[in-house]
Amino acid sequence: MSGSFDGRRAALFAAISVLLVVGGLLLVLGMDRRQPEPPRAVDKGGGVPSVAESGSGSGPKSGSGPKSGSGPKSEPPSVRKRAAALPASDPVRVTIPSLKVDSTLERLGLDENRAMQTPEDPDKAGWYEPGPTPGANGPSVIAGHVTWDGEPTVFFDLARVDPGDTVEVARKDGRTAEFTVDRVATYPKDDFPTVEVYRNLDHAGLRLITCGGDFSEADRRYADNVVVYATLTGSHTSSVTP
DSSP states (O other): OHHHHHHHHHHHHHHHHHHHHHHHHHHHHHHTOOOOOOOOOOOEEOOSOSSOOOSOOOOOOOOBOOOSOOOOOOOOHHHHTOOOOOOOOOEEEEEEGGGTEEEEEEEEOBOTTSOBOOOSSTTSEEEETTSOOBTBSEEEEEEOOSEETTEEOTTTTGGGOOTTOEEEEEETTSEEEEEEEEEEEEEEGGGOBHHHHHSOOSSEEEEEEEEEEEEETTTTEEEEEEEEEEEEEEEEEOOOOO
8 A cells, every 4th residue: 555655656756847847948048038129209299389388397307308209290180170279078999990909008107216107007008196187287198008918918019009090989978089190209218308298288199108119028128119199189978988
């Protein structure tokens, strides 16, 4: 009996050892998966709208920008057809037809370092709740991951957006805010233009933010941020689908 028991126990230990080794290999491989390279962002668009924009903004702490990607100071086409701001209403979904992006929205706040949080679900974008609601007066901000665990995620193709493209944000009040892209800019992550992105506006604006550039295996992060600047140019009633 004891010989049989000892044999079964040895077999069990051997099986557990194999599982631990295989599991360890899978864990190492999973952590070591290379991140796919997102499309390279090229600064596009007519620069900052030629309207009165003042104030230091109240966005999360970051770099001292703006340093790069500001572009020429010409007037984007959206300025000529800018729509009046809407009353405040929380957003529930963002859609970018040209990229086939359609995502419900998480709520993002500030972390312990006073930096903007990132979405918990990598396949969802998130709205920066301390800022204006999309369609209301001011710079509303929506952020999303570019990759996660070696796979493309919700804003992987954000750098492909072109000036003139449409971004729609469905809101709880049944209105969908329609934004027109003015420009796309790229900034080093360590020199993020906080003032330019979050400063006060005299109209309803939208900023879409994700990562870009080279991925550092050592730091486990991308070198740059991609920012899409857009202006409210219309709205329509819609059935809200959270």
